[in-house]
Amino acid sequence: MPIVISKEKKENDLLQSVKEISGVDIAGCLQCKKCTNGCPVTALVKVPPSEIIRRLQLNIGDSVLNSDLVWMCASCATCFSRCPMKIDMAAVMDALRIISVKKNAAKQKGNVPLFNRLFLRTVGMFGRTYDLGMIIAYKIGTSSYFQDAEKFPMMLQKGKIALFPSLRADKKYVKRIFDKKN
Amino acid sequence: MKYAYYPGCSAESTARDQNMSIQEVSTALGIELIEPKGWTCCGSTPAHHTDRNLSIALPAANLLLAKKMNLDMVVFCAACYNRMKVANYEIQNNPKIRKEISASLGEDYDGSVKVYHFIEVLVKNIGIKKLQETFTHSLDGLKVVNYYGCLLVRPHEATNFDDPENPTLLDSLVTVMGGESIDWPHKVECCGGGFALTRTDIVIELSHSILGMAKAAGAQCMAVACPMCQINLDLRQDDINKTKSTKFDIPIVYITQLIGLCLGISPEKLGLDKCVISPISIIEAVTSN
Numbered sequence: 011m012p013i014v015i016s017k018e019k020k021e022n023d024l025l026q027s028v029k030e031i032s033g034v035d036i037a038g039c040l041q042c043k044k045c046t047n048g049c050p051v052t053a054l055v056k057v058p059p060s061e062i063i064r065r066l067q068l069n070i071g072d073s074v075l076n077s078d079l080v081w082m083c084a085s086c087a088t089c090f091s092r093c094p095m096k097i098d099m100a101a102v103m104d105a106l107r108i109i110s111v112k113k114n115a116a117k118q119k120g121n122v123p124l125f126n127r128l129f130l131r132t133v134g135m136f137g138r139t140y141d142l143g144m145i146i147a148y149k150i151g152t153s154s155y156f157q158d159a160e161k162f163p164m165m166l167q168k169g170k171i172a173l174f175p176s177l178r179a180d181k182k183y184v185k186r187i188f189d190k191k192n
Numbered sequence: 193m194k195y196a197y198y199p200g201c202s203a204e205s206t207a208r209d210q211n212m213s214i215q216e217v218s219t220a221l222g223i224e225l226i227e228p229k230g231w232t233c234c235g236s237t238p239a240h241h242t243d244r245n246l247s248i249a250l251p252a253a254n255l256l257l258a259k260k261m262n263l264d265m266v267v268f269c270a271a272c273y274n275r276m277k278v279a280n281y282e283i284q285n286n287p288k289i290r291k292e293i294s295a296s297l298g299e300d301y302d303g304s305v306k307v308y309h310f311i312e313v314l315v316k317n318i319g320i321k322k323l324q325e326t327f328t329h330s331l332d333g334l335k336v337v338n339y340y341g342c343l344l345v346r347p348h349e350a351t352n353f354d355d356p357e358n359p360t361l362l363d364s365l366v367t368v369m370g371g372e373s374i375d376w377p378h379k380v381e382c383c384g385g386g387f388a389l390t391r392t393d394i395v396i397e398l399s400h401s402i403l404g405m406a407k408a409a410g411a412q413c414m415a416v417a418c419p420m421c422q423i424n425l426d427l428r429q430d431d432i433n434k435t436k437s438t439k440f441d442i443p444i445v446y447i448t449q450l451i452g453l454c455l456g457i458s459p460e461k462l463g464l465d466k467c468v469i470s471p472i473s474i475i476e477a478v479t480s481n
Contacts, residue, residue, distance in 0.1 A: 031244065033286075050382040050398050082394060085237055086342035086382035091356055100347070107241050120390040126238035133250070137232040139201040148389055157392070161427065165206075168466045170423070172205040180230025183253035183297055190296045191246055 011056050015070055024109070025069045031105035038095040039063045045089035045099050055079045059089045059099050062106070075115035080106050081122045124151050134188045137179025142171055193317070195308070196258035197225035198276075200269035200419070201233050207269070207419030209463025213448035214268055214310055216462055220455045221318065221326060225266060228257035234275040237386045248289060249296040251279040255305045256297060264306040266313055268448070270343035270418035274351060276307045281350035309344060309353060311417055311447065315361050324368045327481070328456040331371030334477045336450075337411040338362035338373060339402065341421045342382045356380065362415055362447055369454045376409040378402050385420030392431070399425055400432045403440045413443045413474050415450055422446060426468045443471035453478045 029035060039060075046058040057065070057077040065074045080103065089099035109115075111123050128147045132140040149155050165171040203211035218225050235250035255276060258265040267273040283290045283303030294300040308316075314323060340359050348356040357380060363373040384391070384398040403425065406414055416422045426444040433440055445467065452462040459465065459475050 050384070051394060054394065054397060082391065084342075084382050084384050084386055084394070084398070085240070087346040088342070088380075088382070091346045091348060098347070104240050104244070108243065111242075120387070122241070122387075122390045125390045126241050129236070129238040130242060130246075133233040133235065137230075138204070139233050139236075141205045145389065164468070165427075168468075169208055170206050170466055176201070176204050178230065179232045181232065182230075183256070184232045184250070186298055187246060187249045187253065187296045190249075191243055 011061070013061075013065055013068060013070060015068055023069065024072060024074060025066050027109055028066060028102055028105045031108055032098065032101040034098045034101050034105075036063050036066055036097055036102065039067065039097055040095060042094060044092045044094065048088040048092050050084060050086060050088065051079065051082050055082055059083075059103075062102070063097070063099070066102070072113065072115070075106060075110040075113060077106075078118065079103070080110055080115075081118045081120070121148075121152050124148060132175070133184065136175045136177065137181040137184050138176045140172075140175035142173060143175060193222065193313075194224040194226065194263060195266040195313070196228050196261050196263040198231055198254055198258075198265055198267045198272055199227065200267065200272040202269055202419040206423045209466040210268055210419050210422070210446050210448065212461065212463040213446055213452050216457050217448050217452050217455065220452075220457065221314075221323075223313065223318075226261065226263065228254060228261060231257060234272040236271045236275065239275075245292055245296060247275065248279045248282050249293050251275040252283065252293050252301050252303075253297055255279065255303075255307070256299060256301045258305045259301065264308060266308050266310055268310045268417070268419075270309075270341060271420060273307065273309050274343040277351045278347075279303070280305070280307060309417065311361050311365070312353070314451070315364060320364055320368050323365075327369060327454040329454045329478050329480050331366065331369045331450065331454065332477055332479045334371045334474060335410055335412040336366045336371045336373055336415050337376050337406045337409055337413075338366060338379065338415050338447075339406075339421060339425075340379050341385070341416070341418045342380065343418060345380050362417060365447060365451065366415060369450060371450070374409045374411055376405055376411075378405040383421050383424045385418070385424045388420070388424060392428075395424060395428055396432050396435050399428050400436050400438070403429065403432065403442060404438070406442055407440060411442060412477070413445060413471065415447045416444060417447050429469055441469055443467055443469045443474055445471055445474065450474070456480075
């Protein structure tokens with residue numbers, strides 16, 4: 011996709027924020043595109059990993075946060091694994107997601123931020139994940155009641171989904187960690 | 193042989209079969225697994241999507257439990273394994289992070305607890321030769337593709353699990369069980385497991401590619417070592433067949449279930465009745481030596 015560079019002064023520095031959150035310096039990127047060629051979702055996105063890096067380097071502003079890869083990246087870390095300059099692109103993507111949620115950037119298909127919130131909420135409540143509670147809350151939040159509904163009886167019969175949350179976790183550390191974060 | 197064993201949250205729901213087979217295999221081989229009392233979630237992908245400190249502190253809390261037990265940690269879930277390895281790596285290599293995590297936990301953790309995947313315990317700590325002596329049954333030439341996925345092998349700096357592009361630990365196990373381990377190019381591709389609920393369309397694309405390659409390679413079954421890969425590739429085959437007009441019916445089983453069969457353990461005890469794609473062809477292929 012073409013990169014548009016505006017002459018207007020940026021009110022914030024996305025590149026700097028990414029560096030602060032991830033601890034990754036992207037200056038060494040050679041644009042060799044090994045990340046893009048190895049990325050499992052390259053064929054599905056408009057802006058592949060190497061282009062995210064280029065856009066960040068050009069520091070074109072917060073439009074990078076709206077790139078489809080931000081919420082389509084599967085965190086498989088093939089990009090980092092194959093980078094000849096050892097740039098941790100997976101950590102850069104994490105930083106972009108964190109900033110994207112903070113700045114309330116454009117919503118994308120599926121609702122990964124909602125899923126993440128619900129997942130962590132069950133961990134905060136029970137100390138462990140509670141799949142069924144999380145799935146129901148996600149379905150209510152996204153009005154996707156019927157997706158996979160036919161699979162539920164089979165999963166239940168096979169004992170592959172628990173009706174009740176586990177109550178065996180000692181939440182001592184979890185409570186501290188979450189309290190510290192907020 | 194005694195370890196702290198971290199089953200992971202999925203062992204209580206979607207991956208009960210994984211936990212069952214590990215417990216059975218461990219008992220048969222004399223490996224003592226002790227769950228740290230009150231273990232908690234590792235935070236998985238949602239934690240590292242949300243906050244770096246959170247993503248390290250959650251697994252570190254469990255490593256601290258193992259440290260207090262004075263035992264090495266054994267994990268099967270690839271996501272938990274990955275998060276624990278990354279936590280140790282970050283804490284060991286970044287004094288600032290160690291300080292922050294210690295503040296979060298209220299106790300200092302030095303990143304020193306050794307973390308093994310159950311497969312590493314079998315291959316590296318017990319040894320293939322010794323394992324072979326315990327097998328009473330054989331896979332008898334069953335054609336198996338071994339699928340490692342992302343989280344065991346990447347990032348290699350932190351996990352240090354086998355070769356990151358062409359791992360062979362599972363292959364060596366299948367071979368010693370008398371199966372035919374097929375060399376194929378999708379060993380470490382991503383199945384999209386993290387998007388199981390949120391972006392099923394991506395899961396279908398990625399898993400379709402993996403199953404297609406497995407079929408082209410002539411696989412009769414796929415052996416996995418990650419609960420997300422298992423549920424994804426097993427449960428979604430029907431959706432993939434409908435969307436992509438394919439006819440996949442490849443059983444997706446845990447490597448520990450195959451090992452259990454070769455140790456003469458009953459399929460029910462290994463949770464093989466919980467597979468969506470019936471593994472009956474595998475069970476029938478197993479013959480006594």
